[in-house]
Amino acid sequence: MKSGLMFVKLANPCSGEGAIYLINMCLPQLFEIKVFKEKNHSWFINESVQSGGLLHFATPVDPLFLLLHYLIKADKEGKFQPLDQVVxxxxxxxxxxxxxxxELEKLLRHVTEEKEVDKKKYYKYSKEKTLKWLEKKVNQTVAALKTSKVNVSARVQSTAFFSGGQVSSDKDEDYVCYAHGLISDYIPKQLSDDLSKYLKLPEPPASVRNPPSKKAKLSDEPVNAKEDYTKFNSKDFKTVKVRVRVLVAYS
Structure with missing residues (x-):
């Protein structure tokens, strides 16, 4: 703790399950822990070669994603509440x-309505504001993907958005679909579905909406209490850089 760095277990904003994060109390700033793993991989460190392909790294993340988990949960009560009673x-x-x-209060304005009574502030989740904020996040992600020259068309067309002879003729739509998928890793599924409708994204075919079984996602998962690390495929490494650039933006 002398360095101000502290590992903590918090609720993953997508699943609600426990995940490991790093907080720098000196800055202060929040980081999520990610792992790059590749078989038969070594690293050059100074003048030596270290075996093992694991590379742990901490990436800054917008804390508003984690706060949304509690704001949405508290909204079921349908009333304004002080933040320390929400979180x-x-x-x-x-x-x-x-x-x-x-800048917590500044961040909350993107996703809540607020009232002030006797110099104390009270907050209530706003779905309308949240969707506008998430649309901005999606647009930032699209810009970062294009800047990094990440080819997303093939990936998008192999997912739920396109099947059979259906092919996307609008490359910008591919980027939006892919960006929506990245952002969806940080929000609850219902909010992800609402965002998809808000962005007017194409609905997946019925056969894909209700698949008989779904394989567990192996890459880009949060470090949770049951795992020592997340599993990254090497092809996703460039996408990780894009994700960092967008999620660190407090806007």
């Missing part, structure tokens, strides 16, 4: 550290 979790008590992150 509470017996399973993940370290969630209160999120309240110490900088």
């Amino acid at each position: 509470m979790d017996d399973m993940f008590p370290d969630c209160i550290l999120l309240l110490k992150l900088p």
Whole structure:
């Protein structure tokens, strides 16, 4: 703790399950822990060769994604509440550290309505504001993907958005679909579906919407309490850089 760095277990904003994060209390700033793994891989460190392909790295993440988990949950009560009564979790008590992150009130304006009574602020989740904010995130992701020259067309057309002879003729739409998928890793499924409709993305075919079984995603998962690391495929490494660039943007 002398360095100000602290590993904490927080609720993953997509699944709600426990995941490991890193907080720098000196800045302060929030990081998610990712792992790059490739078989038969070594690293050159100084003048030596280290075997093993694992590379752990911490990437900055917008804390608003994690706060959304609690704001949406509290919205079921249908009333304005002080933030310290919203961000509470017996399973993940370290969630209160999120309240110490900088410019928190400025961030909350993107996803909440607020009231002030006797100099104390109260907040309530706003779905309308949140969708507008997420649309901005998607647009930032699209710009980052294009800047990094990530080819997304083949990936998008092999997923739920296109099947058989259906081919996307609009490359920009491919980027939006792919960006939506990246952002969806940081929000609940229902909100992801709402965002898809808000962006007017094409609906997946019925055969894909309700598949008989779904394979577990092997890459780009959060480090959770049951795992020592997440699994990255090497082809996803450039996409990771894009994700970092977008998720660190507090806007």
